[in-house]
Amino acid sequence: MAKRTPSIDTKNLTAVQLMELDSCTRCGECVKWCPTYAATNQKPGLAPRDKILRWRQYMNKSYGVKAKLFGPQEIPQAELQEFKDDVHHCTTCGICATVCESGINTVELWEAMRANLVKKGIGPYGKQNMFPKLIGQYHNPYLKDQKDRLNWVPPDVKIADKADIVYFTGCTAGYNQLPLAFATSRVLNKLGIPFAMLGEEEWCCGSALIRTGQAHIDNVPLGIAKHNVEALQKKGAKKVLFACAGCFRAASIDWPRALGMKKLPFEVIHITEFLADLIKQGKIKWVKPINKTVTYHDPCHLGRHVGVFDAPRYVLTHIPGIKFVEMDRIKDFQRCCGAGGGVKAGIPDLAVAVAESRVKDALGTDAEILSSACPFCKRNLSDGRDSLKVDIVVEDVIELVAEALGLETK
């Protein structure tokens, strides 16, 4: 009789991650905070600790003491399929890692599980499987032509051919959320900061592939990181500005890791950090007050993943006229907008359900404007607002800055 083989393997799961499965004390903190668990009326399989429990059981059935003595126990394909669905119903927001009493790096654990299953032919989820082809072939996830990368640039915006500062637009702002790109470029011009852009040489940051466990397919994220870093160097970049939290996270963490570098050969800065620094230096002269009550949503990829919490608040609180109010769940404990981790593409209804919760958080502050610092958050929070049919403006911090500088964002 042929020896049974384990139903799962350990591809992509590090030895430390396998240990982390055993370190979970099942305290349940992650369950209390998980935004997708809450948005699905507490579907048990989505609870982070339940996913850890199930993978631990898979490991024990496949590689535990009993498996060593009596052979691995089979895990039905249907069970793995169900697990795949559950692990992809996660926005990789990272709140479970923040509150985990055992200090488990859950985001990387989910991503490793996703990649492991994708390698096995199980997953990703729904339309997420289009990412490798779209990003690999078109270098953006929106099926747009690379030649159109700079089509959005209005005639009044001046872009240098080479400069110390390069603005990495990102696919979402460059193709779909144009007001953000208008605002960023015009603000930089107004402040007299010469900047360059990559144009056709700007490729998608690769975040969508990494988050959905598809980084290994044709090694697209590695190619992307290599290409973008080289292109940025050719432009003379000493500082690269990002107005998209997803791209910022990718450049801060994923690119150096893919390239095996401790640091990239240029500084990676989010636009809000850059502006906060200019405000501190007294280099911004506001021209128009914004007499509105504004609250701020921390993008997961900007805040929890990289640690930028204060700069956007600093900028907002220095715009004349703004009355800044905070929601209940902020900074480390912010509630995700619902768009990340491939959920917007794979499970759009879930993304909107999570966004609705976040919009309700904002409504609870009586704010007139719900601001954020990520085009993807803006898009999903707007969808959540529309779904709730409520009256609140969703705007990016950079758009508010542009407005306060008397600039158009259209």
Place this chain on the structure above:
Amino acid sequence: MEYFSGLSEFIKMTFAQAIIFAAIAILIFLYGMIGALQKWGSGVTGYGLEPQAGQKGSAIRFLKTWWSQVREASHAPHAKPLLEVLIFDVLFQRRILKRSSLRWIMHFSIFAGWMTLFALSGMMFTVEMIEKLGIELPFTTAQFRDFLSFPNYIFGYLLLVGVLIAIVRRLFITEVREASIMYDWILLAGVFIITITGFWADGIRNGLIWGLGLNPMTAPPAALFHSVISLLFCIAAVPYTKYIHVIATPLAILANKGGE
């Protein structure tokens, strides 16, 4: 050769027998622990990698990977220096305190009570071993046992408080009870039985109220029961049950520099 710790000539519990029990418990523990390390060591050594074809789980690979992660700089925004993590997050359990003061009191009481009693038992055992080897000490084993009596009570009570909070939480808080599975119950039952039998055996031996008025002649078998149960749960069962978190959680916290 008589064994001192509460076991007398009456039931012929000898030092050798106690050592045999301990040795069996340690062997079961080692077998399971090597298995756990090999299971963890079946993972890959770095981000995005795959195991080599035909590669088996290796305890050494796990240890090397863990150490490498401990040493490398973390990209996590809240990563802390290792010494701080060791003191505040591992020993003081700051991450639990941040989330729930009640759960911190519960867990820290169990942790501090359990580990200290374990250490005190180890000290008593060491003194007895030294005496058995014929090495003269400035005190007798009986004097040393009396010396340990007070801290034994203090940390025993601390453990008891923690265990009782844990049981009450699990039984009477609906969301905790409904989420509890056998994996959780076994851990709690083990800690509870060890704690209760410890007090019970001590009560019988010293004629205290928690001896339930039992004849002091029954003290030795009660102590034996407590010793065997403790060895089973404290040592032997660790790699096979939720007790594994006693080892895995500090390692995870250290590897992730205090967590995200």
